[in-house]
Amino acid sequence: MPIQPNFLERTAFFSLNAAPAPMLDLAGALAFRTLSTAVHLNLFATLAERPFTPAELAQHLNLHERGTHRLLEALAAIGYVAERNGRYHNTSITEKWFLDNKMMDMTAAMTSFDNFFQELWPHAPEVVRSGKRPFDFYQFTATTPGLSDAHQRMMQGNANLVGPAIVKKMGLSPTANRLLDVGGGHGQFTIHFCQAHRQLSATIMDSEIALETARQNVTVAELDDRVDLYAADLWQAEWGSAWDGILLFNLLHHYDLETNQKLLQKAHAALKPGAKVAIFDQVASKAFGSATNAIIKLVGLMYYLFADGRTFTRNELTNLLNDTNFRNIQFHPLRQAPGSSLLVAEK
Ligand SMILES: C[S@@+](CC[C@H](N)C(=O)[O-])C[C@H]1O[C@@H](n2cnc3c(N)ncnc32)[C@H](O)[C@@H]1O
Incomplete structure (x- = not known):
């Protein structure tokens, strides 16, 4: 406590x-x-x-x-x-x-944050002064032994905590059979979707090293025949078309609003008409308590320090979806992970 x-x-x-x-x-x-x-x-x-x-x-x-x-x-x-x-x-x-690391892997979280505090945070004054980072966050996680897996497993615990609620709230059509999980990392969100929707096949797009963790999880879940692992840079890669759903989970906080507009445009172009995009992230809102909103701002600073990212408000994300011609925008706070919310919208 x-x-x-x-x-x-x-x-x-x-x-x-x-x-x-x-x-x-x-x-x-x-x-x-x-x-x-x-x-x-x-x-x-x-x-x-x-x-x-x-x-x-x-x-x-x-x-x-x-x-x-x-x-x-x-x-x-x-x-x-x-x-x-x-x-x-x-x-x-x-x-x-x-x-019980099915709920949340605090051991992986400690390993990750130990590395972040020791190696990245000491650069904070210089990053705030210059706006430049002497490191690349994902390069750092990829080259520090065991860190990429610990980082993915930390995120995966969170996915297990909120996954079932997210699957329900996303409300994929019963006929949906193709899901794209962009920056899906460990793959655990995809796994929850595939377990709940027996007809669904999915593609997880992420870096080769992130997909190493996904590969193990997909095999343990016996979903190798329904889940494709697509090692690619999401900005360079072909996203394909006619997806029934696209997940952008814990991804928008890497970028500024302008870049996220481009991300949503890519998602919009790749979806079937009527299909759904889902954003899951830390979203500041008046509806939350002061501790939760303080945590959102603290992690917002961390995203800036690590990757020039930030957290967004509910209004900012709603406007972003509106501006990309998504409609029927739904906002769902998740009581399992205070401060993290799901936004679902239709093409
Ligand atoms: C914070 S993790 C989120 C993982 C998962 N979606 C979740 O919500 O738990 C962000 C993921 O985005 C991936 N990512 C970041 N930039 C990327 C890029 N340019 N191309 C592909 N994947 C990227 C990272 O490798 C990482 O797995």
């Missing part, structure tokens, strides 16, 4: 401005490092076997005993483990979000 000030602390930090609220952000950074240390030491997976004392855990994982004890105490303070009779066990938050 992330750090939650109690009533008195909230009063001191926020209402009276009598205590330094920025300390909470600093503590959030410490909490992230604490969690990533636990993940790297395989601590949560080990506690899933049975509760351990610090000494037992240190011996089992070949760690220093005092270090193990401090780590467990820190994790207990932020709600990821709990102590009973001298033994530590995982809490339900850890079990659900770190260990």
Whole structure:
């Protein structure tokens, strides 16, 4: 559980401005490092076997005993483990979000963000100063061993979380049989669509390295005969025509509005009349709480730093779809992933 000030602390930090609220952000950074240390030491997976004392855990994982004890105490303070009779066990938050990676792969997320914070964020002042990046984000993920797969698996956890709801809300016609997933990466969204629509075949377009993760997932789902993997740059590639549905998921945040207009024009040209395009992304909206909207702006900054991208508001995306001659635009917030929303529109 992330750090939650109690009533008195909230009063001191926020209402009276009598205590330094920025300390909470600093503590959030410490909490992230604490969690990533636990993940790297395989601590949560080990506690899933049975509760351990610090000494037992240190011996089992070949760690220093005092270090193990401090780590467990820190994790207990932020709600990821709990102590009973001298033994530590995982809490339900850890079990659900770190260990059941069908729901969300926090281990992959930690590996990804460790790399991003260490290698990319130190360039932030220079990127904000100059607008230029001394790296290419996807080149970086492709050349750092294991990072592309960790990044895709992090995204795939999210796809499992929201996939079934998205399939329902997209409302593909029962006769739809061709789906194109542009920048589909790990392939898990395509898999959810194909599992729900037995007549559907799909193509996932992405880079060769991203499709390595998709290839494994498609095979595990026994969908090799219905899913094509198309290794291509989406700007150079032929998108084909007469698709029944096109997915643009977590993709628009890589680009500015002008570029996204071109992306939607490509989608419009490639769809059958009456067929649907779907955008899934972090979308700022007055309907969301302040924490959710703050997270959307923070990831918006990250998209800018990494790839000159940003997040968009519901109005901006609606206007973009209207301007590309899409009609019947539907906006669906997703309660499974606060802040992420689906927009569906028809050609
Ligand atoms: C943030 S991931 C989203 C993956 C998946 N659609 C999802 O929502 O979980 C963005 C994907 O777009 C792909 N991508 C980015 N630029 C691309 C390009 N120019 N051509 C093809 N794929 C691209 C990346 O490789 C990555 O897999």
